[in-house]
Structures are given as structure tokens and as C-alpha cells.
Amino acid sequence: EVQLVESGGGLVKPGGSLRLSCAASGFTFSAHTLNWVRQAPGKGLEWVSSISRSSTYIYYADSVKGRFTISRDNTNNSLHLQMNSLRGDDTAVYYCARDYYYDSNAYPDSWGQGTLVTVSS
Amino acid sequence: EIVLTQSPATLSLSPGERATLSCRASQSVNNFLAWYQQKPGQAPRLLIYDASNRATGIPARFSGSGSGTDFTLTISSLEPEDFAIYYCQQRSNWPLFTFGPGTKVDIK
Numbered sequence: 001e002v003q004l005v006e007s008g009g010g011l012v013k014p015g016g017s018l019r020l021s022c023a024a025s026g027f028t029f030s031a032h033t034l035n036w037v038r039q040a041p042g043k044g045l046e047w048v049s050s051i052s053r054s055s056t057y058i059y060y061a062d063s064v065k066g067r068f069t070i071s072r073d074n075t076n077n078s079l080h081l082q083m084n085s086l087r088g089d090d091t092a093v094y095y096c097a098r099d100y101y102y103d104s105n106a107y108p109d110s111w112g113q114g115t116l117v118t119v120s121s
Numbered sequence: 122e123i124v125l126t127q128s129p130a131t132l133s134l135s136p137g138e139r140a141t142l143s144c145r146a147s148q149s150v151n152n153f154l155a156w157y158q159q160k161p162g163q164a165p166r167l168l169i170y171d172a173s174n175r176a177t178g179i180p181a182r183f184s185g186s187g188s189g190t191d192f193t194l195t196i197s198s199l200e201p202e203d204f205a206i207y208y209c210q211q212r213s214n215w216p217l218f219t220f221g222p223g224t225k226v227d228i229k
Contacts, residue, residue: 044220045157045159046220047218047219095165102174103174105215106212111165112164
């Protein structure tokens with residue numbers, strides 16, 4: 001069974017930093033692109049960042065570029081998101097999600113339960 | 122940036138009724154569109170990928186159609202567990218993706 005378990009969320013002051021982690025199991029971790037997606041309270045879903053299988057390709061949403069850093073450890077089956085210079089509008093539940101490759105494209109098919117990040121003074 | 126709009130924002134229906142949800146893209150996404158279901162306090166669940174293919178384990182009452190800029194998710198006969206928020210998502214410029222604002226299907 002595919003499992004993704006996020007951790008590291010919490011309350012942080014504006015300008016602060018936080019490091020999220022996602023522990024994966026039940027599949028060949030190194031064979032999949034991984035993503036972070038967030039959801040502000042009562043709002044919709046927003047893609048944050050993606051990292052390719054061997055970390056060769058990394059992409060960020062404009063809203064987090066220069067402040068967040070995605071990384072992965074294929075030895076320990078873990079995904080990370082280092083978040084710096086946090087702002088109030090970064091407050092959200094952060095999900096890690098695995099890409100699954102279908103016939104012509106890939107879509108996030110498995111998601112963790114999310115970890116809540118609250119940025120407030 | 123490709124923008125997705127969904128309509129209606131809220132759909133109030135009774136169990137057993139048919140639900141038709143719309144998603145429109147600001148430019149063509151070919152058929153690289155997915156639909157997700159989200160219930161309160163839960164992560165999104167992939168229902169449909171590539172516009173019309175059901176993901177593993179998704180009941181046949183869920184179907185998707187469309188290509189280019191206009192897409193539809195149809196639930197043929199609503200079950201009690203189908204009342205939720207539905208998001209469309211485009212993946213035409215992998216790995217970047219965007220979501221629509223969602224349609225809430227609630228009980229009439």
C-alpha cells in the first residue's frame with residue numbers, strides 16, 4: 001500500500017523558517033516525480049513545487065520561488081520542503097503527492113494526509 | 122499561465138440525481154486534465170485522468186469528457202458519499218500544474 005506521511009508543520013512567526021518532511025513507503029520511491037501542494041484554510045489547492053526522480057529537474061510556483069527549497073533522499077525514501085522567509089499567506093495544509101505515469105502524462109495519484117503550517121505573530 | 126474556471130460554484134442535488142460539473146481552460150490543455158474529489162479533512166482523491174479515464178478503483182458512475190478547453194465531470198447517480206468538493210487540474214505543461222477553484226456538490 002502506498003503511504004505518504006508528512007511532518008514538520010507548526011506555528012512559526014513571519015520571517016521564520018520551517019522544514020517539512022514526507023516519509024514514503026509501499027512503492028519504488030526513486031521511480032516517481034514528487035510534488036508539494038498546499039491548501040489555505042477554506043481555500044482551493046495550489047501547486048507549490050515538483051522534483052524529478054533523480055532531482056535533476058526542480059520547479060517552483062512563482063509565489064514561493066527564492067524562499068522554498070524542495071529536495072529528496074532516495075536512499076531514505078523521503079521528500080523535504082525547506083521554507084524560509086515565511087509569510088502569512090503561506091499558512092496552509094501542505095500535502096506531498098506522488099506522480100503516477102499514465103499513458104500520455106503523469107498525475108498526482110497518491111497524497112499524504114497533510115501537515116498544517118501556520119504563520120502568525 | 123493557464124487558468125481553469127469551474128461552474129457552478131455550488132451544485133445542490135439529491136441522492137440519485139445526476140451531477141454535471143464543468144471546467145474551462147483559458148487555453149487548450151489538449152486532454153491533459155484530471156478531476157479530484159476532496160472531502161472535509163481529507164486529501165484530494167484522483168478520479169479521472171487524461172480527461173476521460175477513470176483512476177484505479179473509481180466507480181463507473183464517475184465519467185469525464187472533453188478536450189481542448191472544455192471539460193465535464195458527470196456523476197450519473199449521486200451516492201451519499203459523493204457529496205464533496207470537486208477540482209479539475211491541468212497538466213499540459215508537466216510538471217507544473219494548476220487547479221480550478223472547485224465545485225461543491227452538496228445535499229439539497
